[in-house]
Amino acid sequence: xxxxxxxxxxxxxxxxxxxxxxxxxxxxxxxxxxxxxxxxxxxxxxxxxxxxxxxxxxxxxxxxxxxxxxxxxxxxxxxxxxxxxxxxxxxxxxxxxxxxxxxxxxxxxxxxxxxxxxxxxxxxxxxxxxxxxxxxxxxxxxxxxxxxxxxxxxxxxxxxxxxxxxxxxxxxxxxxxxxxxxxxxxxxxxxxxxxxxxxxxxxxxxxxxxxxxxxxxxxxxxxxxxxxxxxxxxxxxxxxxxxxxxxxxxxxxxxxxxxxxxxxxxxxxxxxxxxxxxxxxxxxxxxxxxxxxxxxxxxxxxxxxxxxxxxxxxxxxxxxxxxxxxxxxxxxxxxxxxxxxxxxxxxxxxxxxxxxxxxxxxxxxxxxxxxxxxxxxxxxxxxxxxxxxxxxxxxxxxxxxxxxxxxxxxxxxxxxxxxxxxxxxxxxxxxxxxxxxxxxxxxxxxxxxxxxxxxxxxxxxxxxxxxxxxxxxxxxxxxxxxxxxxxxxxxxxxxxxxxxxxxxxxxxxxxxxxxxxxxxxxxxxxxxxxxxxxxxxxxxxxxxxxxxxxxxx
Numbered sequence: 281x282x283x284x285x286x287x288x289x290x291x292x293x294x295x296x297x298x299x300x301x302x303x304x305x306x307x308x309x310x311x312x313x314x315x316x317x318x319x320x321x322x323x324x325x326x327x328x329x330x331x332x333x334x335x336x337x338x339x340x341x342x343x344x345x346x347x348x349x350x351x352x353x354x355x356x357x358x359x360x361x362x363x364x365x366x367x368x369x370x371x372x373x374x375x376x377x378x379x380x381x382x383x384x385x386x387x388x389x390x391x392x393x394x395x396x397x398x399x400x401x402x403x404x405x406x407x408x409x410x411x412x413x414x415x416x417x418x419x420x421x422x423x424x425x426x427x428x429x430x431x432x433x434x435x436x437x438x439x440x441x442x443x444x445x446x447x448x449x450x451x452x453x454x455x456x457x458x459x460x461x462x463x464x465x466x467x468x469x470x471x472x473x474x475x476x477x478x479x480x481x482x483x484x485x486x487x488x489x490x491x492x493x494x495x496x497x498x499x500x501x502x503x504x505x506x507x508x509x510x511x512x513x514x515x516x517x518x519x520x521x522x523x524x525x526x527x528x529x530x531x532x533x534x535x536x537x538x539x540x541x542x543x544x545x546x547x548x549x550x551x552x553x554x555x556x557x558x559x560x561x562x563x564x565x566x567x568x569x570x571x572x573x574x575x576x577x578x579x580x581x582x583x584x585x586x587x588x589x590x591x592x593x594x595x596x597x598x599x600x601x602x603x604x605x606x607x608x609x610x611x612x613x614x615x616x617x618x619x620x621x622x623x624x625x626x627x628x629x630x631x632x633x634x635x636x637x638x639x640x641x642x643x644x645x646x647x648x649x650x651x652x653x654x655x656x657x658x659x660x661x662x663x664x665x666x667x668x669x670x671x672x673x674x675x676x677x678x679x680x681x682x683x684x685x686x687x688x689x690x691x692x693x694x695x696x697x698x699x700x701x702x703x704x705x706x707x708x709x710x711x712x713x714x715x716x717x718x719x720x721x722x723x724x725x726x727x728x729x730x731x732x733x734x735x736x737x738x739x740x741x742x743x744x745x746x747x748x749x750x751x752x753x754x755x756x757x758x759x760x761x762x763x764x765x766x767x768x769x770x771x772x773x774x775x776x777x778x779x780x781x782x783x784x785x786x787x788x789x790x791x792x793x794x795x796x797x798x799x800x801x802x803x804x805x806x807x808x809x810x811x812x813x814x815x816x817x818x819x820x821x822x823x824x825x826x827x828x829x830x831x832x833x
Contacts, residue, residue: 298561305553305557306550306553309546309549309550309553310546313542313545313546313549316542316545317538317539317542320538320541320542321535321538324534324538325513325531325534328482328513328529328534329513329515331482332482332513332515332527332528332529333515333527335482335484335527336515336516336517336525336526336527337517339474339475339484339525339527340517340519340525342474343471343474343486343519343522343525344519344522346470346471346474347519347521347522349394350394350397350444350446350464350466351446353390353394353446353464354446354448354462354464357448357450357462358448358449358450358462360386360450362382363382363383363386363450364450364460366378366379366382366383367379367402367404367406367409367450367458367460368406368458369406369408370406370408371408371409371410372408376408376409376410379409380412380415383402383415383416384415387400387415394466396466396467396469396470397464397465397466397467398443398465398466398467399414399463399464399465400415400462400463400464400465401414401415401416401417401462401463401465402415402416402417402460402461402462402463403417403418403419403425403460403461403463404416404417404418404419404458404459404460404461405418405419405458405459405460406458406460419459419461427445427447427463428461430447431447431448431449431461442468443465443466443467443468444465444466444467444468444470444471445463445464445465445466446463446464446466447461447462447463447464448461448462449461449462450462468495471486471495475495482527482528482529482530483527483528483529484525484526484527484528485525485526485527485528486523486524486525486526487523487524487526488522488523489522489523489524491524512528512529512530512531513528513529513530513531514526514527514528514529515527571595571599572599574591574592574603575591575599575602575603575606578590578591578603578606579606582606582609582610588610588614589610590607590610591603591606591607683725683726683803684723684724684725684726684831685723685724685726686720686721686722686723686724686831687715687719687720687721687722687723687724687754687761688720688721689726690724690726690727690728690729691713691715691720691729691752691754693726693727693729693730694711694729694730694733694752695711697730697733697734698711698733701737705737708745708746708747708748709737709747709748709750710747710748710749710750711733711750711752712749712750712751712752713751713752713754714751714752714753714754714755715752715753715754716754716755716756718756719754719755719756719761721830721831722761722828722829722830722831723829723830723831724761724826725799725800725803725826727796728763728796728799728800728824728826729752729763729765729824731792731793731795731796732765732792732793732796732810732822732824733750733765734792735792735793735822736748736750736765736767736769736820736822737750739769739770740767740769740770740819740820741769741770742770748767748768748769749767749768750765750766750767751764751765751766751767752764752765753766756828759827759828760808760825760826760827760828761825761826761827761828762823762824762825763823763824763825763826764821764822764823764824765821765822765824766819766820766821767819767820768818768819769819769820770816770817770819771814771815771816771817771818771819771820772814772816772820773816776814777812777813777814780793780812781811781812784797784809784810784812793810793812793822796810796824797809797810800824800825800826804826804827808825808826808827809824809825810822810823810824810825811823811825
């Protein structure tokens with residue numbers, strides 16, 4: 281794979297286009313053609329099978345209706361007492377003229393209604409009936425027709441010869457010792473016309489009970505008895521007392537037609553795609569390539585360090601968009617470099633401010649130690665306690681110049697600050713703590729809680745005489761440490777909250793919260809920092825999020 285990628289990377293754009301056309305044009309076309317052929321083949325074979333089944337149902341229904349029609353004629357003749365009486369009469373001493381007139385009228389009427397009937401004959405053992413070899417035949421022992429044994433079976437009988445022959449004995453119980461057999465001969469056309477309603481590529485056959493074809497349409501290469509060669513599709517259904525109806529289809533011809541269609545479609549698509557590729561190739565080599573070269577040269581100029589260079593307008597298509605993106609990228613790079621420089625200056629400024637803050641506490645820490653000693657000498661214990669609290673506050677905040685300390689030390693620093701504030705406000709600020717003990721030894725930046733609490737004391741009350749309750753919660757969640765400073769002060773209006781969020785985002789506004797948020801993000805990353813929620817007349821909650829880090833030592 282790596283060799284192929286290397287080889288493709290070494291080709292120029294023209295050769296890449298040809299390779300892309302062969303790989304993404306011709307190859308998918310071949311695969312689509314193969315896929316289409318198999319899907320079409322399966323669909324047409326399934327559809328042909330369904331059509332053959334429907335044709336078979338239609339054919340068997342037509343044959344049954346036709347055969348039942350002739351059986352109905354046989355039933356009428358079977359129960360015709362007048363005809364039976366004529367046939368049982370002894371004509372040795374009387375005229376048989378009435379018999380001929382009656383049977384001729386009866387049979388002519390039936391044949392007029394059913395034109396496919398070739399003849400209606402009566403075979404009788406009554407030798408007094410004259411034999412005319414048209415309507416009447418004698419049944420003589422030893423000279424019976426071939427079908428005679430079939431008619432001895434119970435019920436109605438049908439045999440296949442050159443035509444369809446329907447046979448039945450007349451009323452067995454009133455024959456006066458004579459045997460009478462009605463024979464109706466029907467033209468094969470009665471069945472053949474049912475086979476003519478077939479679709480191209482299919483054939484319909486009718487066989488007798490022995491499997492011998494008695495009627496066919498659309499297929500001449502079927503053997504007797506019927507066998508199904510490999511390339512043929514066949515469905516069949518047996519028809520009681522008649523034979524079997526069969527519908528065949530030439531599977532080989534069907535598949536050949538599908539393949540021919542698939543090949544034609546492939547070559548048409550190949551020719552069309554080839555013409556399209558030639559046009560695209562000419563367009564790319566004459567127009568597209570020049571614009572690509574312009575973009576390439578412009579990118580090279582910008583990449584060499586000239587961020588002021590801009591590409592000319594190259595239209596609104598993809599190449600023009602790329603040129604616009606390159607120009608925008610160069611412009612953004614200039615802005616990012618300028619912003620980065622500004623940020624570095626801001627970091628240096630904040631470091632200087634922190635350094636100044638650390639220099640001032642050294643002087644204050646030493647001064648407060650002296651004040652505490654003087655207050656004790658003069659018996660001013662309250663003044664001494666306040667000086668000690670301030671001294672502890674500045675001692676912890678200095679932290680030997682380190683930026684981080686333990687959470688427990690940060691909370692001690694906050695408590696020292698609160699002692700000073702309560703000395704000023706006469707215990708009108710009450711601090712409550714909910715802290716997970718195992719977090720006290722974890723790392724935090726110094727002076728991230730005191731500015732927030734100071735902000736709550738300054739802005740959370742309208743008057744200094746009002747009691748302010750501040751709750752500090754410290755807990756661990758998803759490997760992040762959360763500080764929640766919740767006060768029950770005045771709270772803020774939504775527009776004030778929105779302005780503070782914007783100031784935190786843009787690094788503007790008051791120094792306290794902005795400084796805490798900026799130091800956390802610069803130390804731990806953009807996903808950490810400070811957020812604020814407030815509701816007017818209900819209070820304010822400030823949340824500080826830092827990573828979970830156990831301090832060493």
